[in-house]
Amino acid sequence: MPSTPLANGTPLGGGEITEVTASTAVVIADDKPGISMMEQLVPEITTHALSYLDYPSLCRLSMTNSLMRKAANDDNAWKALYHKDFTMEQDGITPVNGWKAYYATTRAIISVNTEFFSIIRERSLQAMARLWLNSDYVKCIHASGELFSGYNEVIQSWQLCFNWEQGFDFQVHTVRTRILSDMAWVTMKAYLNEDGGPFLITNVFEFHNGRWHMVHHHSSVMLLDDVNQQVVVH
Numbered sequence: 001m002p003s004t005p006l007a008n009g010t011p012l013g014g015g016e017i018t019e020v021t022a023s024t025a026v027v028i029a030d031d032k033p034g035i036s037m038m039e040q041l042v043p044e045i046t047t048h049a050l051s052y053l054d055y056p057s058l059c060r061l062s063m064t065n066s067l068m069r070k071a072a073n074d075d076n077a078w079k080a081l082y083h084k085d086f087t088m089e090q091d092g093i094t095p096v097n098g099w100k101a102y103y104a105t106t107r108a109i110i111s112v113n114t115e116f117f118s119i120i121r122e123r124s125l126q127a128m129a130r131l132w133l134n135s136d137y138v139k140c141i142h143a144s145g146e147l148f149s150g151y152n153e154v155i156q157s158w159q160l161c162f163n164w165e166q167g168f169d170f171q172v173h174t175v176r177t178r179i180l181s182d183m184a185w186v187t188m189k190a191y192l193n194e195d196g197g198p199f200l201i202t203n204v205f206e207f208h209n210g211r212w213h214m215v216h217h218h219s220s221v222m223l224l225d226d227v228n229q230q231v232v233v234h
Contacts, residue, residue, distance in 0.1 A: 046071055046074070046077075050071065050072065050074070050077040050080070051077065051080040051081065051084065053081075054081075054085075055081065055085065055103075055107070058072050058077065058078075058081065059072070073100060075098050075099045075100065076099075078098070078099035078100040078102075078103050079099040081103060082099055082102065082103045082106065085103075086106055086176075086177065087176055087177075089176060090178070096181070102179065105179050105184070106177050106179060108212060109177050109179065109184045109186060109205060109212060110175065110177065110186075112131075112205060112212045112214075113175070113177075113186045113188075113203055113205075114172075115127075115131065116131060116203060116214065117170050117172060117190075119131060120161075120168050120170065121168060121169055121170075123162040124162075125155070125158060125159055125162055128155065128158045128162075129155050131213065131214050132151060132154055132155065132213060132214050132215075133151070133206060133208060133213035133214065133215050134151045135151055135215070136149075136150045136151065137149075137150075137215070138150065138151055138154055138214070138215045138216065139154070139215075139216045139217075139218075140153075140154040140157055140158075140216070140217045140218075141217065141218045141219065141220075142157065142161070142219055143199055143219040143220060143221055145220075168192065169192070170190040170191065170192060170199075171190065171191045171192075172188050172189070172190050172191075173188065173189045173190075173191070173198075174187075174188055174189045175187075175188045176188070182206060182207040182208075183204070183205070183206050183207070184204070184205045184207075184212070185202060185203065185204045185205070185216075186202070186203045186204075186205070187200075187201070187202050188200075188201050188203075189201070189222070190219075198222050199219050199220065199221060199222065200219070200220050200221075200222050201217070201218065201219045201220075202216070202217075202218045203216070203217055203218075204216035204217075
């Protein structure tokens with residue numbers, strides 16, 4: 001094999017420029033043969049680098065090779081992504097199945113919660129009936145303060161809401177989730193228009209037969225100021 005001088009002409013010993021074989025140059029360039037640059041990074045640096053990736057990118061990275069899969073499945077990377085995409089409120093918890101599973105479940109809950117508001121916007125009673133768990137312990141408290149208990153009463157209450165001529169197009173903000181095994185709850189603020197004060201909403205979901213179902217909905221009107229003015233709800 002022909003010998004090859006170092007590209008930068010760096011002396012290798014007693015001050016003379018020495019020619020080395022190509023295979024020797026590889027060893028010199030990498031003092032840890034067989035270990036990639038990614039593997040040589042300390043975990044903190046790897047986690048920091050991965051924190052710049054979004055959810056799809058982190059998933060794609062895990063499918064490239066075994067090394068990237070190990071890095072992309074690191075619990076600290078998914079914890080950082082959770083804090084970036086959702087909230088810092090749950091920094092102190094330790095999810096039973098790890099942060100990757102907790103992140104995926106949170107995305108599923110957010111999706112179901114978004115579907116709830118789409119159903120209200122479209123006034124689809126059939127979709128609302130599918131969303132709720134068919135059980136006698138489900139509860140629904142509308143902004144009017146009325147309590148409806150049991151599946152039939154709850155769905156009838158939504159039928160009354162959907163029969164109103166005025167439609168609803170909520171703008172939802174400050175969404176926060178918490179998940180415990182097969183139960184999750186979501187809190188948020190929802191605005192009907194820019195001038196009116198927000199509704200404070202809590203939705204509770206349970207996981208049954210491979211799906212998340214709503215079991216509790218509570219909507220109340222937020223006080224507008226210190227003199228206890230409220231949005232009028234008809």
